[in-house]
Amino acid sequence: MMEAAAGPVLEIDYSxxxxxxxxxxxxxxxxxxxxxxxxxxxNINEQHYDRVTPLHMACLTGDVEITQYLLQKGAWINAQSIDNSTPLCDACAGGSVECVKLLLNLGAAVNPPLLLSTPLHEAALRGVKVNAIKNHKTPLHYIAMNSKSIDAARVLLQYGADPYLRTNSGLTARQIAGQGSDMAILLAAFECTPQSLAHFCRLTIRRQLGPRRLKSLNRLEIPTILVHYLQ
Structure with missing residues (x-):
């Protein structure tokens, strides 16, 4: 049993x-x-049995302090578990808006690609209908399935989440959310509203900079308003 917040911290030799x-x-x-x-x-990027890293777990629990610490120490921001889940996916599943914002500001992939690791997965992607194909879910799918966090969904959409992407079962995030739900209404509205040129320019610049350079935006000799725009 964990000690109460005001009590002493247990010294456990986990090793x-x-x-x-x-x-x-x-x-x-x-x-x-x-x-x-x-x-x-x-090893900060040690993988669990299902290729889950410590950063995955920190994001799932919604612990912003540990998440930030692991990232500062070099944790893989786009690490993928055996089911293609990234730390951003787990932050979305847990409904932690602060972890979602932190990851996106540091360049986490908002639409992570399907990770294929065997010839069988390659064959399945090309049309062979087998049950062995890995699940393909984006962070937006995880929100629709688990936390249902409207705030986190809005943040993802602002950072370029693609509402049209489908799981390997052919479902979009809106379809997973369920007809008439607040999440489905938000996604339907986004699908029908063209985004501004400034929105796409911002996303393009962020992609070109990449996660490593995004961490150093505050060091650039550019106007503060431009730093805020890119962040």
Whole structure:
């Protein structure tokens, strides 16, 4: 049982009691233990059985402090688990708007590509109907399926989320959300409203800069209003 917030922090030697100590510390939202493990040399991008990284878990729990720390230490922002879920997907599934904003500001892919790892997956993508094909869901799909967060959905759409993308079952996020739901209404309105040229210019510039350069926007000798526009 976890101690109350006002009580002492338990000192647990994760390396002796559990597999994947960093994953477990993140899952327990134990920031001091996460720092200790990283400082002691644990691989910040270690993958769990299903290729889940500590960053995936931090985003799913909605812990902004640990998420930011892992990113600062070099966590893979677009790491994909075995079902193609990225940290952004998990932040959306958990409904953490702050984690969603943090990831997008640092260049997380809003429409991550389908990751294919075997010839069988390649064959399935080209038309062979087999059950082995991996699930293809974008962060927008995860919001529609899980958290139903309207605020997080709006942020994704502002950063270029494609509402027309379909899962491997042929469903869009609007269809997953369910007819008449607030999420479906939001997505339908976005589909019917052409975006501005400034919107597409901003997204194009961000894509060209890439995640690494986006972290250094505040260091550029450009007007503050332009930094805010790109962020």
């Amino acid at each position: 002796r009691t559990q597999l994947f100590p960093l994953h477990n510390a993140v899952a327990m939202r134990n920031f001091s233990e996460v720092q200790r493990l990283v400082d002691s040399g644990y």
